[in-house]
Amino acid sequence: MSLDRVARERLVRALAGSVIEHADELTSLDQAIGDGDHGLNMKRGFEAVLAALPGLADKSLPEMLKAIGMTLVMKVGGASGPLVGTFFMELGKALPEQPSRSDLVAATEKAIEAVKARGRSEAGQKTLLDVLVPVHAVLAGGGDAKAIAAEAAQAADRTTPMQAIRGRASFLGERSIGHMDPGSRSASLLIGAAVETLEFEVNP
Secondary structure, three states: OOOOHHHHHHHHHHHHHHHHHHHHHHHHHOOOOOOOHHHHHHHHHHHHHHHHHHHHHHOOHHHHHHHOOOOOHHHHHOOOOHHHHHHHHHHHOOOOOOHHHHHHHHHHHHHHHHHHHHHHOOOOOOOOOOHHHHHHHHHHHHOOOHHHHHHHHHHHOOOOOOHHHHHHHHHHHHHHHOOOOOOOOOHHHHHHHHHHHHHHHOOO
C-alpha cells in the first residue's frame, strides 16, 4: 500500500469529514446513553486534525497516523479521545512506510490490543471494539473494501440490542439496551471513510 502525499491528505480529509458531518447524529446517540458530548468531542478533535494540514500529509504514513492519534488524545474529551487516539498511534507505530495488506492486518491487531488494554475492555461490552474486532476479522480473511465497510456498519448496528458493560452507558444497566453505541458508530464512520478512500489499496 503506497500512499503519496496527495493520497495521504485525501485520507485525512475523508476521516475528518466522516466524523464532522455526522457530529449531530453522534451527539444524539450519546444523549441516549452517555454524556451527550461524543459528537462534539469527536468533531473538535478532527477539526484539530484538519487544522494540521497540509503539514500533516507531509509526514510518512506511520508518522501521520501517530500525529493524528496524539491530536485526538489531546483534543477529544471523555473516554473516546484516549481510545481512538491510542488506535491511531499504535497503528502508526506498527506500520512500515510502505505497508502490505499483511502488514495492515498485523498492525490493526496490535492497535486493537492496545485499545483493549487502555479501556480495560473486550468485544461484547458495547464499545468501539464491537466494530474494530469483527472488521479486523474481515480484513484478515481477505475481504475487499466493500465487505469491510459493510461489516463496520453492520457491527455498529449490532451494538443496539447489547447491554453496555463498560463506559458511561454501563451505569444505565438494561436501559442501555436498544440504543446504538456512539463509539461504535464513530468507528464505523471512520472505517467506512478509510476503505472508500483507499479502495484500490485495501482490495486483495
